Amino acid sequence: MSPDVLAGISQASGFLVLLSTVVGVFLGLTVGMIPGMTISTGIIVLLPVTFVLPADISIALLLGLYVGGMTGGSFSAVLLNIPGTPSASATALDGYPMSARGEAGRALGIAITSSFIGGMVSFLCLLFIAPLLAEVALSFRTEDMFALVFFGITIICSFAAQSLVKGLLSGVIGLAIVTIGQDPVMGTQRFTFGQVNLLGGIHFLTAMIGLFAIPQLVSNLVESVGGAQRIQTKLQSVLPRMSDLRAIRMPVTIGSLTGAFLGILPGAGGPIAAFISYDYTRRISKRREKFGEGTVEGVAAPESANNAVTGGALIPMMTLGIPGDPVTAILIGALIIHGLAPGPLMFTERGDFAFGLIFSFFWANIFNFIIALTALRVLVKLLATPRSLLMPTVAVLCVIGSFALRNNFFDVYVMLFFGLVGLAMRWLDMPVVPLLLALVLGVPLEENLRVALTSSQGDISIFFSSPIAVTFLGLSALSIIWSIRSARLRQRSDPPSSKESSP
Amino acid sequence: MNMFRTMMVGAAAVGLAVAATPAQAFPDGPIEFVIPFGAGGGADIEGRLLAKKMGEILGVPLTPVNRPGGGGAVTYTYIKNAKPDGHTIGWNSTSVLTTTNLGNTDFGYEAMDHVGRVEFQPQPFAVKGDAKWNTFAEFVADCKAAPGTLKVANSGTGSSTHTAAIMLMDAAGCEVIHLPKGIKGRNKSVLNGEADAMIAPLTGAVNLTKAGKLKILLMPTDARSSIFPDVPTAKEVGFDVTLDLFRGLSVPPNTPDDVKAKLADAMAKAANSPEFQDLAKKKGFTVAPLGHEDFTTLLASEDVKVKKVFTSAGLLNSKSKK
Numbered sequence: 001m002s003p004d005v006l007a008g009i010s011q012a013s014g015f016l017v018l019l020s021t022v023v024g025v026f027l028g029l030t031v032g033m034i035p036g037m038t039i040s041t042g043i044i045v046l047l048p049v050t051f052v053l054p055a056d057i058s059i060a061l062l063l064g065l066y067v068g069g070m071t072g073g074s075f076s077a078v079l080l081n082i083p084g085t086p087s088a089s090a091t092a093l094d095g096y097p098m099s100a101r102g103e104a105g106r107a108l109g110i111a112i113t114s115s116f117i118g119g120m121v122s123f124l125c126l127l128f129i130a131p132l133l134a135e136v137a138l139s140f141r142t143e144d145m146f147a148l149v150f151f152g153i154t155i156i157c158s159f160a161a162q163s164l165v166k167g168l169l170s171g172v173i174g175l176a177i178v179t180i181g182q183d184p185v186m187g188t189q190r191f192t193f194g195q196v197n198l199l200g201g202i203h204f205l206t207a208m209i210g211l212f213a214i215p216q217l218v219s220n221l222v223e224s225v226g227g228a229q230r231i232q233t234k235l236q237s238v239l240p241r242m243s244d245l246r247a248i249r250m251p252v253t254i255g256s257l258t259g260a261f262l263g264i265l266p267g268a269g270g271p272i273a274a275f276i277s278y279d280y281t282r283r284i285s286k287r288r289e290k291f292g293e294g295t296v297e298g299v300a301a302p303e304s305a306n307n308a309v310t311g312g313a314l315i316p317m318m319t320l321g322i323p324g325d326p327v328t329a330i331l332i333g334a335l336i337i338h339g340l341a342p343g344p345l346m347f348t349e350r351g352d353f354a355f356g357l358i359f360s361f362f363w364a365n366i367f368n369f370i371i372a373l374t375a376l377r378v379l380v381k382l383l384a385t386p387r388s389l390l391m392p393t394v395a396v397l398c399v400i401g402s403f404a405l406r407n408n409f410f411d412v413y414v415m416l417f418f419g420l421v422g423l424a425m426r427w428l429d430m431p432v433v434p435l436l437l438a439l440v441l442g443v444p445l446e447e448n449l450r451v452a453l454t455s456s457q458g459d460i461s462i463f464f465s466s467p468i469a470v471t472f473l474g475l476s477a478l479s480i481i482w483s484i485r486s487a488r489l490r491q492r493s494d495p496p497s498s499k500e501s502s503p
Numbered sequence: 504m505n506m507f508r509t510m511m512v513g514a515a516a517v518g519l520a521v522a523a524t525p526a527q528a529f530p531d532g533p534i535e536f537v538i539p540f541g542a543g544g545g546a547d548i549e550g551r552l553l554a555k556k557m558g559e560i561l562g563v564p565l566t567p568v569n570r571p572g573g574g575g576a577v578t579y580t581y582i583k584n585a586k587p588d589g590h591t592i593g594w595n596s597t598s599v600l601t602t603t604n605l606g607n608t609d610f611g612y613e614a615m616d617h618v619g620r621v622e623f624q625p626q627p628f629a630v631k632g633d634a635k636w637n638t639f640a641e642f643v644a645d646c647k648a649a650p651g652t653l654k655v656a657n658s659g660t661g662s663s664t665h666t667a668a669i670m671l672m673d674a675a676g677c678e679v680i681h682l683p684k685g686i687k688g689r690n691k692s693v694l695n696g697e698a699d700a701m702i703a704p705l706t707g708a709v710n711l712t713k714a715g716k717l718k719i720l721l722m723p724t725d726a727r728s729s730i731f732p733d734v735p736t737a738k739e740v741g742f743d744v745t746l747d748l749f750r751g752l753s754v755p756p757n758t759p760d761d762v763k764a765k766l767a768d769a770m771a772k773a774a775n776s777p778e779f780q781d782l783a784k785k786k787g788f789t790v791a792p793l794g795h796e797d798f799t800t801l802l803a804s805e806d807v808k809v810k811k812v813f814t815s816a817g818l819l820n821s822k823s824k825k
Binding site: 138139140141142181182184185186187189196197199200201336337339341343344345406407408447451454455457 | 573605661681
């Protein structure tokens with residue numbers, strides 16, 4: 001084992017780091033479970049806390065929340081038929097019928113176990129694939145990075161499945177916002193209107209807090225859900241039976257592998273992985289007509305898939321600096337604040353931290369399993385937390401978070417402005433994720449394009465002379481064609497249930 | 504960041520204000536220590552330690568606050584407009600000359616008062632460890648044989664590394680392509696062969712050079728570095744080019760002289776503390792405190808250099824004029 005791996009294990013296994021992993025998992029289970037709170041919102045709310053904490057503790061906390069949230073989402077899906085997170089939507093299909101006939105404990109036990117296995121499979125992928133990929137990525141030149149980021153940007157199409165025009169528009173708005181601030185190559189001021197606070201550009205985390213949290217606060221206010229939900233808190237044994245474990249072997253294998261693979265591909269994310277593995281498991285199952293009536297297989301496949309996505313999504317985040325979903329986009333921001341820019345150099349320069357992150361992910365999965373199984377009954381009671389307490393807390397933390405990012409009150413106004421943008425987009429039925437991806441990827445896209453052209457003295461052929469760049473540009477073309485085609489196919493068949501593609 | 508710290512400092516300040524008997528004596532409360540760059544970078548780590556030591560000496564907390572943006576412009580604007588009572592101080596760097604001359608601010612460095620310099624570091628000219636060039640002269644020869652083809656990476660257009668690179672290449676009569684690769688991309692571009700050479704702050708190149716992955720050909724500075732005593736200075740090789748990356752303290756204009764003197768004294772003591780010296784040794788910068796007068800003289804002479812380079816490169820005030 002290399003010294004970096006050992007340093008990583010010891011970083012992740014210190015008392016305070018482990019403690020923050022536990023806290024993160026607990027918060028994640030809670031946030032994931034409560035309908036109306038997504039994992040992204042949970043992480044955004046926690047961000048200001050991480051600014052004052054050391055990097056290793058911060059990342060352990062956020063990873064714990066990420067992992068716990070994926071599992072927590074299944075609790076409300078099973079008990080209330082309301083997925084706590086979009087990634088848990090598929091779990092409700094079979095989980096709720098099981099709980100309706102009095103098998104809630106059994107369904108949750110299966111969900112927790114499948115989550116654990118999915119998470120561990122993706123941990124192994126992360127541990128073995130990420131360092132290799134980082135080594136390859138080190139040889140990427142500016143033109144290769146441009147092609148890679150361009151490929152990342154094409155993900156926007158897959159988030160725009162409902163209306164390509166609206167999705168692309170959302171992405172273009174994001175790219176336009178990125179041009180505010182200093183020109184990355186010449187340093188000229190652009191669209192700052194003489195406002196010194198705009199020189200540093202719009203911080204994407206500020207924008208994200210506004211875009212995600214404000215519309216959610218408003219809709220909670222408008223809906224004024226009185227918490228009249230009757231929650232089934234009586235659970236039988238949650239420990240899975242041997243016969244169930246045997247029955248879920250195949251679904252969990254399918255779910256874990258699908259989830260990890262789709263996680264690595266930026267853009268797919270939890271909900272898609274969960275539905276694909278549910279669908280595939282049903283197709284090969286001998287009792288496929290039982291699916292939807294409450295089968296353990298139907299719970300196991302999506303639950304293992306959405307947890308497997310987490311480790312998969314961390315691979316491109318850590319090695320290429322490309323986020324696969326909103327959560328990893330926020331994680332990139334959180335790491336940058338601590339001076340740790342994810343990317344190929346992370347494994348060379350801060351290998352100890354990179355492996356520390358990987359092993360914190362490992363612990364997060366272990367604790368998630370233990371806490372979910374042992375504290376299930378307590379956690380489920382939290383479902384009854386009144387929103388009149390929850391939402392004001394979120395609002396206060398949004399203001400603190402956007403201020404604390406750069407210690408600048410101007411950013412609070414920026415956050416509120418993006419809150420209005422988020423509301424308008426929700427009203428127009430325009431997806432937010434393309435805008436977010438454009439905010440994250442827009443800067444490296446422009447920077448690499450222009451530095452590459454500086455290097456080649458304006459000769460565009462530089463993008464077609466490097467095999468890596470050509471490969472990624474080709475993949476970009478495929479990605480665009482594929483998502484347009486699948487969008488058409490989906491439109492032609494049944495209209496999809498309106499699930500937002502964020503975990 | 505530091506919300507909680509600020510609040511705690513605030514609480515401490517109330518306690519101190521009650522305890523302090525003589526009125527009007529500086530410092531009579533916590534001091535905001537503004538860092539112009541993000542958390543985790545060199546400026547941040549060095550600034551935080553200095554602030555901590557100065558706080559111990561002055562007997563009041565110095566609260567580090569990062570105000571990044573515009574290559575330091577956000578912080579310098581904040582300092583220039585702050586109350587001149589010594590309770591707001593800025594952790595400046597060579598950026599106080601570069602970002603102002605680029606036109607990111609509508610004022611020059613003279614619009615602020617300057618307490619003194621704390622440290623400096625040379626900005627070496629480095630190539631890849633296994634590059635064919637072993638001396639700067641060999642690089643120049645190749646450069647002259649094929650003008651406009653060799654690439655020299657820097658931390659960003661108008662940064663101090665870019666300024667030093669232009670100065671050095673102009674003095675050598677070399678026509679190169681300057682690549683603004685950013686702080687993160689700069690080292691990587693030399694390591695993967697995309698750029699042929701780079702100018703980097705010494706602290707950013709020490710470890711890779713010790714590991715043999717980089718080779719430093721010369722340093723545009725006054726005296727040889729104690730870390731790499733075999734590397735010649737630019738002057739020794741025949742090019743009269745020096746531009747160091749310095750860091751020091753700035754305060755709002757019209758800050759009273761006795762306050763500045765008190766700050767300068769604490770600054771020098773903190774800089775010479777064993778902890779700060781240890782950090783310097785570990786990271787590769789040189790602790791060399793300068794008082795108000797000497798620092799102001801230095802700023803004036805360096806400002807002339809920066810203006811001259813920016814004028815020739817078409818960068819002077821480029822940001823506000825267009």
